[in-house]
Amino acid sequence: xxxxxxxxxxxxxxxxxxxxxxxxxxxxxxxxxxxxxxxxxxxxxxxxxxxxxxxxxxxxxxxxxxxxxxxxxxxxxxxxxxxxxxxxxxxxxxxxxxxxxxxxxxxxxxxxxxxxxxxxxxxxxxxxxxxxxxxxxxxxxxxxxxxxxxxxxxxxxxxxxxxxxxxxxxxxxxxxxxxxxxxxxxxxxxxxxxxxxxxxxxxxxxxxxxxxxxxxxxxxxxxxxxxxxxxxxxxxxxxxxxxxxxxxxxxxxxxx
Amino acid sequence: xxxxxxxxxxxxxxxxxxxxxxxxxxxxxxxxxxxxxxxxxxxxxxxxxxxxxxxxxxxxxxxxxxxxxxxxxxxxxxxxxxxxxxxxxxxxxxxxxxxxxxxxxxxxxxxxxxxxxxxxxxxxxxxxxxxxxxxxxxxxxxxxxxxxxxxxxxxxxxxxxxxxxxxxxxxxxxxxxxxxxxxxxxxxxxxxxxxxxxxxxxxxxxxxxxxxxxxxxxxxxxxxxxxxxxxxxxxxxxxxxxxxxxxxxxxxxxxxxxxxxxxxxx
Numbered sequence: 001x002x003x004x005x006x007x008x009x010x011x012x013x014x015x016x017x018x019x020x021x022x023x024x025x026x027x028x029x030x031x032x033x034x035x036x037x038x039x040x041x042x043x044x045x046x047x048x049x050x051x052x053x054x055x056x057x058x059x060x061x062x063x064x065x066x067x068x069x070x071x072x073x074x075x076x077x078x079x080x081x082x083x084x085x086x087x088x089x090x091x092x093x094x095x096x097x098x099x100x101x102x103x104x105x106x107x108x109x110x111x112x113x114x115x116x117x118x119x120x121x122x123x124x125x126x127x128x129x130x131x132x133x134x135x136x137x138x139x140x141x142x143x144x145x146x147x148x149x150x151x152x153x154x155x156x157x158x159x160x161x162x163x164x165x166x167x168x169x170x171x172x173x174x175x176x177x178x179x180x181x182x183x184x185x186x187x188x189x190x191x192x193x194x195x196x197x198x199x200x201x202x203x204x205x206x207x208x209x210x211x212x213x214x215x216x217x218x219x220x221x222x223x224x225x226x227x228x229x230x231x232x233x234x235x236x237x238x239x240x241x242x243x244x245x246x247x248x249x250x251x252x253x254x255x256x
Numbered sequence: 257x258x259x260x261x262x263x264x265x266x267x268x269x270x271x272x273x274x275x276x277x278x279x280x281x282x283x284x285x286x287x288x289x290x291x292x293x294x295x296x297x298x299x300x301x302x303x304x305x306x307x308x309x310x311x312x313x314x315x316x317x318x319x320x321x322x323x324x325x326x327x328x329x330x331x332x333x334x335x336x337x338x339x340x341x342x343x344x345x346x347x348x349x350x351x352x353x354x355x356x357x358x359x360x361x362x363x364x365x366x367x368x369x370x371x372x373x374x375x376x377x378x379x380x381x382x383x384x385x386x387x388x389x390x391x392x393x394x395x396x397x398x399x400x401x402x403x404x405x406x407x408x409x410x411x412x413x414x415x416x417x418x419x420x421x422x423x424x425x426x427x428x429x430x431x432x433x434x435x436x437x438x439x440x441x442x443x444x445x446x447x448x449x450x451x452x453x454x455x456x457x458x459x460x461x462x463x464x465x466x467x468x469x470x471x472x473x474x475x476x477x478x479x480x481x482x483x484x485x486x487x488x489x490x491x492x493x494x495x496x497x498x499x500x501x502x503x504x505x506x507x508x509x510x511x512x513x514x515x516x517x518x519x520x521x522x
Binding site: 016199227 | 289395460461464489492
């Protein structure tokens with residue numbers, strides 16, 4: 001079983017990306033041996049009202065049982081509480097928020113209220129550190145990357161919040177994980193999409209230090225080839241239970 | 257057969273205390289991926305005693321010698337680029353001659369001088385004379401100066417390539433950061449510039465765009481610092497290309513531009 005917590009549907013505004021339809025995403029999943037993908041609606045990340053994309057997302061994944069919706073919640077807009085409730089009604093495994101793209105302070109009052117609401121509702125909150133390599137972003141694509149300090153602030157702000165952070169690199173993960181109490185650290189999961197595998201030791205080190213229990217399989221597809229996340233696991237000598245934990249079991253145990 | 261045209265190793269005078277482990281890790285990963293030959297460079301002291309992209313002559317001589325020593329340890333798996341800094345032309349030419357005479361198979365230029373600078377001409381003349389390719393570090397669409405390097409972009413490399421039509425140039429790590437679409441647009445008509453697919457970038461659509469822009473005969477497979485991303489691109493190409501086309505990207509295109517006898521199947 002391989003579950004991708006970090007997939008997208010819909011067009012990317014900054015360049016042409018092929019394979020953004022639900023059918024194409026499933027074909028890519030078949031290619032990379034991915035059974036289930038948590039999908040966000042990519043265009044809405046850039047919309048003034050990101051929650052307007054949720055209806056499309058729910059309809060799209062309803063036709064494809066291997067896709068699960070990760071709808072957007074913008075805590076600075078009226079009606080966001082209803083969007084959070086709606087996510088639970090649709091069985092969403094998580095909701096996403098991209099505060100730097102929304103123009104919100106990522107550790108500000110709106111985000112802390114959202115963290116508390118997600119904690120109370122038992123819905124994990126998914127946040128991306130970045131979507132693309134900073135060196136290649138479109139000149140007009142200027143949203144800051146999600147800072148480690150904001151992640152620490154959010155996880156400390158509510159004792160029930162569960163956070164999934166995608167596209168984080170080794171330094172950010174270490175900074176947040178070791179800047180957290182054991183209880184806080186146990187409520188954060190990191191996807192492997194932005195971690196370097198062999199010959200560098202970033203992923204291998206995190207498996208040893210942060211622990212395989214904190215890592216989840218994520219690809220960032222179709223912005224990134226999903227084969228990369230699989231390849232970095234294939235290059236590591238992981239115990240079968242560690243690999244299974246990363247590929248699906250951690251989600252089933254802590255985030256289902 | 258699979259040739260990695262963009263590999264790196266470390267030596268004992270780099271900042272990496274784990275340099276032996278990293279070298280061994282690269283070779284182990286290469287075995288798992290199925291890499292036949294790692295064509296590698298060492299960028300001076302990798303920042304320890306001179307900057308990575310502005311390596312001193314002394315650091316370059318030491319690193320090139322260290323790479324030759326590593327080649328001797330693994331003659332069936334490693335080939336070397338001679339890395340030089342064109343700001344010291346006499347040293348660069350002497351180092352190239354020494355390296356190629358000792359069996360190295362190409363020239364590596366980092367980011368010590370822009371690719372279109374006349375200082376690179378004598379180096380390229382030597383490449384033409386000796387029949388070796390030039391792997392040039394490139395920032396895909398440099399829109400400003402970045403600290404630590406005098407990075408070139410594809411337009412500048414193409415200007416150099418136009419002055420040296422007998423030399424095969426390798427545009428480094430298309431997936432290594434920056435706007436690769438800009439590079440591909442610049443390369444369309446530069447027949448002697450090849451695209452090295454390496455780099456940490458695994459963008460959806462990049463490989464299709466490469467094929468559309470320069471065709472399968474100017475694509476070279478490679479990894480650079482991250483090998484998982486190289487393997488991912490290879491796995492995707494296996495679905496994208498016909499078997500005969502895939503063989504060209506995996507090794508036949510490289511065998512065409514490196515000196516005859518550089519690789520086992522030549």
